[in-house]
């Protein structure tokens with residue numbers, strides 16, 4: 071496997087910018103989907119369950 | 125322990141997500157008033173459901189101006205009553221219990237959904253706003269005829285609504 | 292790292308045999324389980340119904356028990372045995388003991404399987420159509436409960452085996468840090484024992500005696516709660532070996548190093564302490580449990596997202612490290628430099644990607660009141676086919692392409708077929724799971740032989756029910772084909788000849804190693820203590836309340852179906868016959 075390596079990158083020279091980018095996108099997707107699911111799909115649905123009145 | 129700056133950032137973002145989720149749910153409970161099925165009802169002996177003052181004669185009952193209570197008994201593989209009619213613009217409390225195994229009462233495509241456990245009474249209150257027809261299914265596996273267990277909920281316009289046995 | 296280089300088989304031939312046998316057992320379970328899976332798909336969509344709808348539930352019980360108990364757990368004990376042996380560089384203490392726990396697990400599976408399949412043998416009064424959750428008063432044949440109990444005891448003994456290795460190693464290496472793979476196996480074992488104690492109590496104290504007619508009723512809510520006390524932790528039990536592979540193999544296969552050993556330890560400690568006090572989130576819609584307890588379970592569950600979110604970062608960063616060492620560059624361009632032709636890498640990476648998607652549906656499932664929307668719908672089934680059904684299962688299949696040569700000394704029969712196999716799984720699951728999620732949102736229930744009802748139709752907002760069902764059929768078929776491809780590669784590899792020049796056994800190095808991790812992280816007693824404390828805090832009040840409400844043996848609900856009568860009858864007939872013979 072190491073034969074395929076073009077260079078050795080040590081701990082201090084490695085900044086995972088790509089990871090940061092991907093994970094930020096993931097974060098945004100989660101936030102948008104959460105809001106959609108909670109407020110549109112769920113809270114906007116029929117027969118909203120409420121506290122017991124009787 | 126050295127944590128990379130980006131990783132610290134992600135740790136912070138993760139905490140924001142987690143706290144945000146908890147706050148949303150809390151807002152649903154406190155702000156929108158969505159209550160969970162809970163332990164506020166007394167227990168019931170599943171062997172004597174028929175003698176119970178309310179479940180002995182299940183069905184729709186008016187308890188306030190626009191408030192109704194529906195008692196439903198679930199057994200393998202049916203609900204009693206199987207067809208439920210309530211008026212629109214009302215608040216309806218379903219009280220459910222089982223004579224045998226665990227079932228559910230799930231009004232298809234809506235948020236009215238609860239488990240029915242023998243020995244317990246599940247109570248769910250919903251706002252029925254618009255007229256409409258809904259299927260009710262048992263979504264908790266209850267035995268070989270589970271897929272046949274269904275019911276019907278009809279929300280009728282207020283002026284068309286009539287309590288059974290009122291005539 | 293090892294005294295002697297070479298494959299795992301060269302280093303530890305006896306242990307390799309154990310791991311190999313565990314893997315083969317797991318693959319047999321995978322085959323039968325997948326067969327049930329495709330039958331379920333065809334039955335529900337009404338394409339082909341080879342059994343009565345009443346018997347559908349026996350197939351479903353078998354599917355779940357074989358896949359989430361036998362397939363996952365046999366593979367898991369294999370992985371952990373490999374991980375502990377390799378990272379401590381020492382063999383197991385006593386192989387007779389090792390084979391004993393393997394034997395218990397195999398016997399347990401067999402008994403439970405017989406109980407389920409008994410339903411199809413005419414004249415034999417045996418069945419276990421209670422699904423893998425066996426909620427009382429639904430009753431299974433005693434063999435089913437006995438089988439599950441034996442299986443679980445077997446896994447406990449396996450855990451003890453890994454502990455024994457570690458204790459022995461510690462004597463020889465008093466000042467060393469616990470190697471990461473061993474650390475992972477041990478922390479997982481601890482929360483597994485803590486959580487499965489709940490289901491053990493439920494089975495041994497209540498369900499088994501009840502099925503034997505020794506007690507005549509049980510508390511339905513209590514046994515259900517004890518099941519879920521274990522039922523959430525068990526999902527992490529399945530997941531931890533996949534995490535172990537993502538942390539210790541994936542970086543190496545990507546051509547890099549693990550980004551952070553200390554954070555990996557933190558993640559496993561978090562799983563140890565938080566996995567169990569969350570189970571009530573499966574009971575959000577149960578009557579008889581106070582809303583407050585449900586809320587506490589939710590808060591714990593939400594915080595349990597943290598170790599998975601941290602894992603996402605560490606694992607992706609380790610892959611990025613590999614890709615950049617292989618010459619990748621750019622903000623996202625490095626992704627192209629990853630070894631996409633290697634089924635081991637691609638399988639695991641796609642499994643991880645699906646797990647990210649599962650993270651989203653899992654967050655919805657974790658939410659308390661939003662559970663009204665999704666509880667017991669097909670949404671949930673869509674969710675866990677992404678988690679255990681792909682994040683775990685696909686990782687295991689991909690890892691097999693690395694492990695099999697290590698365990699047999701033979702080269703993978705066809706790596707390109709392996710690549711096709713993992714891709715087909717990914718595509719199949721995309722279809723099946725997407726449709727299951729969407730069907731769930733319109734209210735289609737899970738665990739139903741015939742999701743078509745006479746009194747109403749589902750309202751599909753986008754597309755149609757036919758289209759959604761078609762997706763499930765296509766997806767399920769692709770998944771079944773993928774399983775067959777996988778088994779073909781395995782069988783062809785195993786019957787092949789031994790070769791030289793296989794890669795050495797080993798696992799990934801770290802960029803930031805254990806020397807950066809605070810010593811307290813290795814204090815397993817401390818973390819186990821905290822885990823037990825949190826469990827007591829989260830569960831003592833709910834359990835006390837349930838017992839006070841319904842009584843320890845419950846307010847009733849008669850068993851269904853009842854085996855006691857038949858047992859008694861058979862017993863009486865036997866006694867009479869014997870009596871007759873003697874007289």
Ligand code: HEM
Nearest residue numbers: 325328329331355358422679680684737738739767770771
């Ligand atoms: C060939 C691949 C597979 C197919 C076609 C398949 C199909 C299905 C279907 C259609 C159901 C839903 C049944 C219902 O709700 O009525 C189901 C349930 C389930 N599957 Fe799979 N599945 C596959 C693989 C897996 C794998 C690999 C796992 C786990 C390792 C798994 C675990 C489960 C579990 C736990 C259930 C729930 C059982 C229950 O509700 O009691 N499946 N599967």
Ligand SMILES: [Cu+2]
Nearest residue numbers: 262264266270
């Ligand atoms: Cu049912």
Ligand SMILES: [Cu+2]
Nearest residue numbers: 522523572573
């Ligand atoms: Cu869970």
